Amino acid sequence: MLVRARTFTETSRRAQIVTAAIEVIAEVGYAKASFSRIATHAGLSSTGMISYHFAGKDDLLAACVAEIERVTGSFMEPYLEGADGHVAQLRAYVESNVALVGEHPAAVRALIDIVRNGAATSPGVSGRPAVFEEHFRAGQEAGVFRPFDVRAVTIALTSGLDAVVATAAADPPGPAELARLGRELADLYVRATTSEGESA
Template identity: 80%
Template sequence: MRARTFTESGRRAQIVASTIAVIAEAGYAGASFSRIAKHAGLSSTGMISYHFAGKDDLFAACITEIEQVTGAFMEPRIAAAVGPVAQLRAYVESNVALVGQHPDEVRALIELVRNAAQSPAVNGRLALFEEHFRAGQAAGVFRAFDARTVALALTSGLDAVVATAAAAVPEPAELARLGRELADLYVRATAPVPEGGTT
């Protein structure tokens, strides 16, 4: 087997993987211990309680695991981009492209972020965007706007597009087109005002 993360012992990792699969398939509300146990081939839910302090703990472990997987895909792509605007574009495009690689993880993360009471993950990404926008504004590559509000709107819009795509994964080319569409939208939305203001 050997297909385990280095952070967790075998069973834990197996349970986390099953949880992600179940959330992706049945949604947050449908992810009961018994369903997860069945998926994991466990004969009882007791094993889950043994390995995790509770549902919150299990879900937190899932978020950690998913972030590792998605980070490995997205981070190099974002790092390869130069400048705040290109990085924004890279974030959006790689996030959409990620659907083609790890649809279950993407679906599960969105469900978790949507339902799990204010995890550090969701706040982290929000803060990341907000900070990114502020830095870009200081550098003059983004126009003046309320960074927090815009970060919230854009990350949520991104999630919605990604979730829809993950529900019925399109071909890579179509996925790339979706990413470009959305990145265009976000770049234009945040671009500096050229000369005279619009309305």
């Protein structure tokens, strides 16, 4: 079946609605993020304009998650690409994830609330455990990380990181404080996973 391509205007309107939805969810939470609130925030004349572009709330939330993950990936990717070695990559992931709060606080708060309420699936969040476990195993095989249960450490790392990010996102501190938090957390995980406390 042929699918009609969206026009530039339709694409722009969808982006406008997604941005408004993310900001509303960040401000009032998923439960109170009605189409009416989103339409008002986006400056739309009616909720029908949202329904025209999205099949329903689930469809809109999926688009919100996709946009948040795009923004998150674009922000964190330069940090990760510039990190050479298993430990440096671990540090870059943690520090950039915390720094993300300062650059995109609404996106972070919205994603946390969406995932917490089970309103939509985030491939980036649900896929993290497998990525970290693979990273730790590879580092252990390379002699960089000490022997440990990769599943347990992955759970501890992601849970701790999520808690710090959620706390910071609720009332974002300044860039210097976020950088300090990121370094402290990265130092903690490096000390916990390496024999020397730091290696390449």
